[in-house]
Amino acid sequence: MKDASYEKALEAARFLRSQLPEAPEILVVLGSGLGAFADTLERAVAVDYRLIPHLPTSTVVGHHGRQVCGYSGDKCVAAMQGRFHFYEGYSLQQATFYLRVAKLLGIEKVILTNAAGGIDPSLAPGDLMLIEDHINLMAANPLQGLNEERFGPRFPDMTDAYDPAYRALAREESARLGIPLKSGVYAALLGPSYETPAEIRMIRSFGAQAVGMSTVPETIVARHMGMRVLGISCITNSAAGVLDQPINHDEVLKVGKQSTTRLVSLLQAVIARM
Numbered sequence: 001m002k003d004a005s006y007e008k009a010l011e012a013a014r015f016l017r018s019q020l021p022e023a024p025e026i027l028v029v030l031g032s033g034l035g036a037f038a039d040t041l042e043r044a045v046a047v048d049y050r051l052i053p054h055l056p057t058s059t060v061v062g063h064h065g066r067q068v069c070g071y072s073g074d075k076c077v078a079a080m081q082g083r084f085h086f087y088e089g090y091s092l093q094q095a096t097f098y099l100r101v102a103k104l105l106g107i108e109k110v111i112l113t114n115a116a117g118g119i120d121p122s123l124a125p126g127d128l129m130l131i132e133d134h135i136n137l138m139a140a141n142p143l144q145g146l147n148e149e150r151f152g153p154r155f156p157d158m159t160d161a162y163d164p165a166y167r168a169l170a171r172e173e174s175a176r177l178g179i180p181l182k183s184g185v186y187a188a189l190l191g192p193s194y195e196t197p198a199e200i201r202m203i204r205s206f207g208a209q210a211v212g213m214s215t216v217p218e219t220i221v222a223r224h225m226g227m228r229v230l231g232i233s234c235i236t237n238s239a240a241g242v243l244d245q246p247i248n249h250d251e252v253l254k255v256g257k258q259s260t261t262r263l264v265s266l267l268q269a270v271i272a273r274m
């Protein structure tokens with residue numbers, strides 16, 4: 001049995017290429033409440049996800065559901081305003097399909113952003129956190145099933161999943177701009193319910209500093225294809241039980257939006273040197 005993911009991704013990539021004046025070099029994925037970067041792109045062309053063959057549609061409040069392609073300085077960038085989550089009911093293969101498309105569009109550099117809960121007491125809402133590494137607690141893997149060799153190997157290495165040179169670059173640029181950048185390990189759970197305080201204690205003991213519901217499957221798929229990944233979390237809330245207060249999605253979106261100016265400046269500076 002053969003899956004048709006490669007042919008489907010090729011079809012989607014051909015469609016996107018026909019819509020865009022130039023092939024983008026970098027893919028930026030914008031998490032919940034973090035969509036504003038796309039609005040800063042110049043000479044931008046937006047393509048609704050619904051028009052892209054085989055792409056799922058985004059169902060989460062705070063996610064636009066379109067790809068905006070344009071220029072950040074002299075770099076041609078494709079920005080995903082909204083991603084696909086496992087908790088929406090998509091398979092991880094569906095949720096990460098857009099990365100297959102990006103690769104076939106010729107993109108080799110990926111920036112993944114997300115909204116995350118801060119587990120480590122040093123992380124406050126509004127902080128940006130460079131992702132050093134991840135822990136997959138989704139109990140699923142997007143590479144499960146037949147391997148498509150044209151994308152990558154059966155057993156891809158995940159050492160340095162988050163590109164060391166990109167991490168150094170993000171640190172340099174954040175220091176130069178005076179934008180505080182924390183760093184840590186990001187753990188991904190399925191969601192959509194937020195964690196319990198007991199789960200957060202467990203995740204902390206595993207060695208994670210932040211927690212969320214995305215990014216990990218995308219990194220795995222990007223690394224499967226040899227793409228280089230930079231990951232940045234926007235800490236939108238303290239994780240469950242860290243403070244004596246409940247977590248709600250509106251607050252997550254609000255804090256995400258408040259962090260946008262710093263995130264946009266950092267993204268622009270990093271992209272210029274990627």
Ligand code: HPA
Pocket residue numbers: 115116117118194195211212213236237238239240247252
């Ligand atoms: N937990 C999981 N995902 C999240 C959180 C959280 O506290 N905040 C934003 N996304």
